[in-house]
Amino acid sequence: MGNDAITPREKDFSQWYLDVIKVAELADHSPVRGCMVIRPNGYAIWEKIQAGLDRRIKETGHQNAYFPLFIPESFLKKEAQHVEGFSPELAVVTIGGGKTLEEPLVVRPTSETIIYSMFSKWVNSYRDLPLLINQWANVVRWEMRTRLFLRTTEFLWQEGHTCHTTEAEAEEEVLRILDLYADFVENEMAVPVLRGLKSDNERFAGALRTWSIEAMMQDGKALQAGTSHNLGQNFSVPFNVRYQDQQSQMQYAWMTSWGVSTRLVGALIMAHSDDAGLICPPRLAPLGAVIVPIWSSDEDKAAVLPMAQTIADALRPFTGVKVDDREQMRPGSKYAEWEQRGIPIRIEVGPKDVAKAQCVMVRRDTRKKEFVPIDGIANAVRAEHEQMQRDLFQRALDFRTTHTREIDTWDEFVAWCGAAQGFGLAHWCGDSGCEAKVKEETKVTIRNRPIEYVQGTKKAEPGRCIKCNGASAYPVYWGIAY
Amino acid sequence: MGNDAITPREKDFSQWYLDVIKVAELADHSPVRGCMVIRPNGYAIWEKIQAGLDRRIKETGHQNAYFPLFIPESFLKKEAQHVEGFSPELAVVTIGGGKTLEEPLVVRPTSETIIYSMFSKWVNSYRDLPLLINQWANVVRWEMRTRLFLRTTEFLWQEGHTCHTTEAEAEEEVLRILDLYADFVENEMAVPVLRGLKSDNERFAGALRTWSIEAMMQDGKALQAGTSHNLGQNFSVPFNVRYQDQQSQMQYAWMTSWGVSTRLVGALIMAHSDDAGLICPPRLAPLGAVIVPIWSSDEDKAAVLPMAQTIADALRPFTGVKVDDREQMRPGSKYAEWEQRGIPIRIEVGPKDVAKAQCVMVRRDTRKKEFVPIDGIANAVRAEHEQMQRDLFQRALDFRTTHTREIDTWDEFVAWCGAAQGFGLAHWCGDSGCEAKVKEETKVTIRNRPIEYVQGTKKAEPGRCIKCNGASAYPVYWGIAY
Numbered sequence: 001m002g003n004d005a006i007t008p009r010e011k012d013f014s015q016w017y018l019d020v021i022k023v024a025e026l027a028d029h030s031p032v033r034g035c036m037v038i039r040p041n042g043y044a045i046w047e048k049i050q051a052g053l054d055r056r057i058k059e060t061g062h063q064n065a066y067f068p069l070f071i072p073e074s075f076l077k078k079e080a081q082h083v084e085g086f087s088p089e090l091a092v093v094t095i096g097g098g099k100t101l102e103e104p105l106v107v108r109p110t111s112e113t114i115i116y117s118m119f120s121k122w123v124n125s126y127r128d129l130p131l132l133i134n135q136w137a138n139v140v141r142w143e144m145r146t147r148l149f150l151r152t153t154e155f156l157w158q159e160g161h162t163c164h165t166t167e168a169e170a171e172e173e174v175l176r177i178l179d180l181y182a183d184f185v186e187n188e189m190a191v192p193v194l195r196g197l198k199s200d201n202e203r204f205a206g207a208l209r210t211w212s213i214e215a216m217m218q219d220g221k222a223l224q225a226g227t228s229h230n231l232g233q234n235f236s237v238p239f240n241v242r243y244q245d246q247q248s249q250m251q252y253a254w255m256t257s258w259g260v261s262t263r264l265v266g267a268l269i270m271a272h273s274d275d276a277g278l279i280c281p282p283r284l285a286p287l288g289a290v291i292v293p294i295w296s297s298d299e300d301k302a303a304v305l306p307m308a309q310t311i312a313d314a315l316r317p318f319t320g321v322k323v324d325d326r327e328q329m330r331p332g333s334k335y336a337e338w339e340q341r342g343i344p345i346r347i348e349v350g351p352k353d354v355a356k357a358q359c360v361m362v363r364r365d366t367r368k369k370e371f372v373p374i375d376g377i378a379n380a381v382r383a384e385h386e387q388m389q390r391d392l393f394q395r396a397l398d399f400r401t402t403h404t405r406e407i408d409t410w411d412e413f414v415a416w417c418g419a420a421q422g423f424g425l426a427h428w429c430g431d432s433g434c435e436a437k438v439k440e441e442t443k444v445t446i447r448n449r450p451i452e453y454v455q456g457t458k459k460a461e462p463g464r465c466i467k468c469n470g471a472s473a474y475p476v477y478w479g480i481a482y
Numbered sequence: 483m484g485n486d487a488i489t490p491r492e493k494d495f496s497q498w499y500l501d502v503i504k505v506a507e508l509a510d511h512s513p514v515r516g517c518m519v520i521r522p523n524g525y526a527i528w529e530k531i532q533a534g535l536d537r538r539i540k541e542t543g544h545q546n547a548y549f550p551l552f553i554p555e556s557f558l559k560k561e562a563q564h565v566e567g568f569s570p571e572l573a574v575v576t577i578g579g580g581k582t583l584e585e586p587l588v589v590r591p592t593s594e595t596i597i598y599s600m601f602s603k604w605v606n607s608y609r610d611l612p613l614l615i616n617q618w619a620n621v622v623r624w625e626m627r628t629r630l631f632l633r634t635t636e637f638l639w640q641e642g643h644t645c646h647t648t649e650a651e652a653e654e655e656v657l658r659i660l661d662l663y664a665d666f667v668e669n670e671m672a673v674p675v676l677r678g679l680k681s682d683n684e685r686f687a688g689a690l691r692t693w694s695i696e697a698m699m700q701d702g703k704a705l706q707a708g709t710s711h712n713l714g715q716n717f718s719v720p721f722n723v724r725y726q727d728q729q730s731q732m733q734y735a736w737m738t739s740w741g742v743s744t745r746l747v748g749a750l751i752m753a754h755s756d757d758a759g760l761i762c763p764p765r766l767a768p769l770g771a772v773i774v775p776i777w778s779s780d781e782d783k784a785a786v787l788p789m790a791q792t793i794a795d796a797l798r799p800f801t802g803v804k805v806d807d808r809e810q811m812r813p814g815s816k817y818a819e820w821e822q823r824g825i826p827i828r829i830e831v832g833p834k835d836v837a838k839a840q841c842v843m844v845r846r847d848t849r850k851k852e853f854v855p856i857d858g859i860a861n862a863v864r865a866e867h868e869q870m871q872r873d874l875f876q877r878a879l880d881f882r883t884t885h886t887r888e889i890d891t892w893d894e895f896v897a898w899c900g901a902a903q904g905f906g907l908a909h910w911c912g913d914s915g916c917e918a919k920v921k922e923e924t925k926v927t928i929r930n931r932p933i934e935y936v937q938g939t940k941k942a943e944p945g946r947c948i949k950c951n952g953a954s955a956y957p958v959y960w961g962i963a964y
Contacts, residue, residue, distance in 0.1 A: 028600065031557075032550045032587065033578075037600050040545035040615070047546065063522035064529065068514045069589075069620055069636050070573075075513075088580055091552075093589065095574040096515075097624035105514065107551075107575065107589070118510065118519050133522070138551055138620065142579035154551050 005340070008275045013219040018148065020269055023340040024278040027148045034146040034153030038262070041341060042149075044286035045265055046156065050136065052188045052284075053158060053260065056180050062132040062160060067115050069138075070105035075113040078238040082112065085205020089141040091153075107140040112206065112231070112257055115161045116239035123163055123253060125244050130173070131163040131253075149266030150223075150482050157261035163241060163253040167232065170254035171209075174228045177258045178211045178451075181226035189264065190281040190392040191215045191271045192400055193225055194423075194477055196448025200432050201439075204257075208232035214447045214477065216400045217270040220421035222447045222479035225267050228258035266482075271396050272365070278342025279365050281392050282385035288319030289381055290343045291359075294331050294350040303354045307374070311347060311359060314378040319385065339364060344388055345381055363388055365395075406475070413466050413478075417442040424478040427463035429470030438467050438478075447477040487822070490757045495701040500630065502751055505822040506760040509630045516628040516635030520744070523823060524631075526768035527747055528638065532618065534670045534766070535640060535742065538662050544614040544642060549597050551620075552587035557595040560720035564594065567687020571623040573635075589622040594688065594713070594739055597643045598721035605645055605735060607726050612655070613645040613735075631748030632705075632964050639743035645723060645735040649714065652736035653691075656710045659740045660693045660933075663708035671746065672763040672874040673697045673753045674882055675707055676905075676959055678930025682914050683921075686739075690714035696929040696959065698882045699752040702903035704929045704961035707749050710740035748964075753878050754847070760824030761847050763874050764867035770801030771863055772825045773841075776813050776832040785836045789856070793829060793841060796860040801867065821846060826870055827863055845870055847877075888957070895948050895960075899924040906960040909945035911952030920949055920960075929959040 005023050007015040021027050026042030038046060054064075070093060077083045091107040094100060108114065115133070123131060140154050160177060164170040178195055185191050193213035203210040207229035215225045236242070236252040245251050272279040282288055293308040295301040308323045315321040324334050331348070338346055348360040361372045363384055372380045403422025407413050416424055428434065428446060439445050452458035453474035460473045487505050489497040503509050508524030520528060536546075552575060559565045573589040576582060590596065597615070605613060622636050642659060646652040660677055667673050675695035685692040689711035697707045718724070718734040727733050754761040764770055775790040777783035790805045797803045806816050813830065820828055830842040843854045845866055854862045885904025889895050898906055910916065910928060921927050934940035935956035942955045 028603070030550050030596070031554060031599055032552045032596070035550035035552060037550065038548040040547050043547050044545070046548075063526070065522050065525050066520040066528075066638065068512045068517035068519065069622065070514045070517060072513060090577075090579070091575045091587075092577040093573045094576045095572075095586075097572070097626070098570055104577075105573075114512070114514070117513055121510070140551065144579070156548065 006275055006277060009218060016275070017266075017270060020273050020278055020340075021148050024342055026265070026269070026278070029148070032153075034143055036148050036152045036154075038156075041286075042265060045268065045280065045284055046262055048284045048286060049188075049264055050158075052184055054136075056184060057134050057158070057160065060132075060176060060180060062134045062162075064134050064136065066135060066137070067111055067118065069108055071108050071111075071114045073104045073106055075117060076106055078113065079206045079235055081234075082206035086110070086141075089143065091140045091142055108137070109139055109141045110257075110259075111135060111137070111139075111159055112161065112235055113239070116235050116241055116255070119161070119163055119253075120240045120242070123241055123243050126165055126246055129163055129165050129243060129253065130169065132160075132173075133162065134158055134160045147266075147482075149269070150263050152262075155262045157259050159257060159259040162256045163236070164256070165243070165245070165251070165254070167230075167254050170232070170256050171230055174209070174211060174230045174256050174258065177228045177256075178213065178226075181228070181258075181260060182213050185213060185215065185225050185264070185267075186393065188281070188283045189268050189271075190283075190389055190396065191225070191267060192393065192397045194448065195451040196477065197451070197454050198227070198448055199435055199446045199476075201435050202445065204229045206231060206234050207257075208234065211451070212448050214479075215267055215271060216396075216403060216422060216479075217267070217482070218399065219270070220403050220479075222423065222477075222481045223263070223267050223270070224447070224481060225264060226258070226260040229256060231255040231257060272392055273342065274365075276336075277340030279392070280342035280344065282319070282344045282389050285342070285344050286320050287322055287341075287343050288385060289315055289321045289345040289347060290338045291321065291323045291347045291349065292331055292334050292338075293323065293325060294348060300351040303351055304349050307349050307354050307359075311349065311374065311377050315381055318378070318382060345384060347377070347381075365392060407466065407478075408463070410466050413438075413444075414442065417444055422479065423447065425475045426466045426478055427472035427474075428476050429465035429468055429472055431465075431468065431470065434465060434467040434470075443480055444478050445481055447479050447481065449476045450474070488757055488759060491700060498757070499748075499752060502755050502760055502822075503630050506824060508747070508751070508760070511630070514635075516625055518630050518634045518636075520638075523768075524747060527750065527762065527766055528744055530766045530768060531670075531746055532640075534666055536618075538666060539616050539640070539642065542614075542658060542662060544616045544644075546616050546618065548617060548619070549593055549600065551590055553590050553593075553596045555586045555588055557599060558588055560595065561688045561717055563716075564688035568592070568623075571625065573622045573624055590619070591621055591623045592739075592741075593617060593619070593621075593641055594643065594717055595721070598717050598723055598737070601643070601645055601735075602722045602724070605723055605725050608647055608728055611645055611647050611725060611735065612651065614642075614655075615644065616640055616642045629748075629964075631751070632745050634744075637744045639741050641739060641741040644738045645718070646738070647725070647727070647733070647736070649712075649736050652714070652738050653712055656691070656693060656712045656738050656740065659710045659738070660695065660708075663710070663740075663742060664695050667695060667697065667707050667746070667749075668875065670763070670765045671750050671753075672765075672871055672878065673707070673749060674875065674879045676930065677933040678959065679933065679936050680709070680930055681917055681928045681958075683917050684927065686711045688713060688716050689739075690716065693933070694930050696961075697749055697753060698878075698885060698904060698961075699749070699964070700881065701752070702885050702961075704905065704959075704963045705745070705749045705752070706929070706963060707746060708740070708742040711738060713737040713739060754874055755824065756847075758818075759822030761874070762824035762826065764801070764826045764871050767824070767826050768802050769804055769825050770867060771797055771803045771827040771829060772820045773803065773805045773829045773831065774813055774816050774820075775805065775807060776830060782833040785833055786831050789831050789836050789841075793831065793856065793859050797863055800860070800864060827866060829859070829863075847874060889948065889960075890945070892948050895920075896924065899926055904961065905929065907957045908948045908960055909954035909957050911947035911950055911954055913947075913950070913952065916947060916949040916952075925962055926960050927963055929961050929963065931958045932956070
């Protein structure tokens with residue numbers, strides 16, 4: 001499993017992560033502070049993520065649109081919590097066309113304010129609602145400590161923005177999207193997630209309520225993979241997003257916003273990969289299979305190359321495929337390179353295989369090797385893809401299960417923090433001060449309140465707050481977050 | 483053909499253009515100076531454009547990647563012509579995270595400099611070439627006079643950037659892309675284009691040579707629809723993009739860049755639409771057909787609605803389709819609305835049609851009405867789409883032909899300028915000063931030198947420059963440009 005170019009996970013997880021990104025050529029640091037370059041191999045995964053999400057977003061009735069990159073500074077100030085949350089992170093354009101601007105323009109850190117200034121023009125009657133809009137865009141937040149994919153000054157994302165006639169309908173939308181995100185991340189990325197409600201401390205700046213999906217990485221840390229916000233009327237009032245209801249009364253709209261970003265690529269890397277490089281789930285792999293023909297003479301080459309092409313043609317209808325026919329490179333070096341890049345299936349064809357009308361199929365994650373008859377190769381690869389997709393999910397789920405602990409007392413909590421592995425399920429009184437103290441002393445924060453408890457589909461399990469011993473209706477998830 | 487909400491083309495072409503955008507809900511002005519909002523109907527067309535181009539760009543071996551929005555100011559200054567060309571148009575970030583930046587960051591007006599700073603890391607050996615990269619991104623140019631889609635401070639585009647070992651290979655790439663653009667614009671957008679070489683005055687800032695495709699709008703003006711630049715070694719030298727050749731010598735790479743933008747949406751509007759609203763070519767129409775069921779009683783409704791759904795199901799496999807079953811809206815109002823939005827085919831189904839197992843099919847551009855049996859509706863719509871696609875192209879081509887004139891003398895040229903209709907094919911000595919004088923006196927510029935003459939596939943036709951009477955090898959295209 002070793003690979004000289006990659007630091008083992010056990011030794012240094014952070015360095016391992018950067019090494020995998022480097023050898024798989026997923027991204028690169030840029031000369032611009034905190035900004036990354038997404039290289040073709042990484043961008044191809046992002047395109048697969050976009051396609052899977054975009055389909056789901058459209059199927060649920062949303063339409064894509066595009067709004068300006070720049071936001072007048074005054075817009076951000078219209079919602080008090082919003083500006084407080086984002087002010088420290090802003091990049092500001094003060095010069096345009098050689099002149100100092102009268103009003104500085106903020107490079108969007110998120111687009112609520114600029115989008116809702118347009119919604120106020122577009123929404124007039126209850127007939128205009130619900131308004132269901134999504135945007136694919138770049139955003140900028142001036143982060144102090146950056147990390148490829150996970151936290152960069154500029155990142156790519158989608159942000160949904162919707163208007164509704166009632167609070168209940170807005171909450172339905174928020175939960176529909178939470179389920180949409182969970183469905184995508186679990187079924188396409190093969191990463192299990194916990195759905196739940198964020199605490200007030202971790203809520204989006206300007207929201208009534210923020211729901212999240214939380215994933216566990218192989219180092220036991222939590223990664224918030226997506227958020228869905230019920231904004232209530234916090235933005236419709238200052239931005240005057242109003243509609244005339246069926247009784248001809250003017251009403252403020254109920255709004256939501258929600259987003260996922262290129263940090264999902266980071267989640268994918270940290271959830272599945274190993275010390276040999278990237279492991280990409282088949283459904284998100286731009287290349288589902290690579291075929292390495294093996295020859296040591298021109299005669300062999302003339303036999304194996306057409307066979308490699310035949311196999312490629314058989315696979316192409318359902319997956320990306322490449323024949324690696326590079327000269328002057330040993331097959332072993334090719335294997336290592338494709339392993340680093342996380343291609344799910346490798347197929348080897350040598351002269352002996354051609355004679356037997358077979359090939360060797362090797363799975364990236366398990367390294368299971370199998371001889372497969374050429375005429376059954378398409379079905380074999382398809383079946384192995386499906387099995388690998390299921391196995392990756394199950395492995396990640398098992399990992400999360402074995403790294404999640406119920407914790408009853410503060411002493412136990414502190415001991416667990418020392419180990420800092422995984423999620424703790426522990427009681428909390430609901431007080432922001434208690435949560436802040438825990439964070440200060442241990443770096444651990446509340447990831448979310450399990451949706452089953454919040455919605456009452458699971459019976460409350462009263463207990464005592466691990467920090468203050470106050471009453472608690474149910475335990476919540478704790479962890480150290482990326 | 484009249485429509486109260488739309489100014490007729492004859493009366494005021496500019497206002498007509500804005501009116502079509504408004505009634506078709508393609509875009510909207512934003513509160514940010516010169517920036518537009520692309521509304522869902524407009525963005526859906528852009529997504530179709532992206533899909534058609536992206537497929538062609540990938541089929542020719544290019545890979546997508548993503549580079550930072552911000553460019554250190556010093557990078558832009560490394561190529562003298564480049565900085566001179568773009569300096570007046572820059573938006574500059576001077577504050578980040580609450581602090582004044584040591585080096586201001588320019589919001590990319592185009593990405594040559596930031597991308598080539600990365601290429602200098604990635605390119606080491608001749609084995610790394612050709613390097614064929616494309617980026618989909620937003621860019622910002624501080625324009626003084628803006629116009630929805632055609633010229634906005636921020637716009638969306640793709641920009642290709644490639645490195646090659648020889649000048650000839652770079653020129654091949656530049657021409658391959660020019661053909662790719664022409665193929666897309668002619669076959670998907672149904673807009674005929676003239677391929678050719680830009681004059682020095684109109685060349686990209688920093689390029690050796692710029693090729694363009696030029697389209698004619700219904701007011702006779704020219705719209706530059708795409709450009710492809712041979713950058714020579716103008717950027718590889720200052721950005722140190724070097725490779726070791728097969729003889730172990732270090733060589734500077736030969737580079738190209740090329741792009742098309744959201745202005746293509748403007749071209750589509752102005753090439754085809756009429757006084758009733760947008761006309762969208764079927765291949766780029768997000769909705770290829772709309773079905774309007776007609777009823778005046780609950781009984782009728784129970785008969786026509788299922789039939790409308792049956793038709794929709796038959797069309798869905800090959801085109802976007804919508805059943806307009808809105809209550810309390812007369813069919814006539816629905817027809818007008820879908821005409822404004824440019825949906826290629828409208829299908830009307832009333833109770834009598836249901837009884838006869840037929841429907842009425844109406845084509846947007848010709849308004850040709852036809853009764854079609856329900857069981858043949860899919861083939862009928864598909865055939866009509868194909869015919870409409872061909873007809874739109876032919877109509878635009880005929881328009882261009884009748885609005886293109888050969889002009890031999892300066893007097894003739896000046897008289898033609900007064901009419902300001904279409905392209906003039908007239909001789910030019912090749913001198914930038916001559917071109918500048920013509921522009922100053924008439925607003926007319928050289929659109930391009932026809933590729934057939936430049937490449938010598940068409941025999942030279944010597945003549946005399948209309949301005950200075952100097953020698954000229956072949957005539958060039960002149961026009962007033964958007």
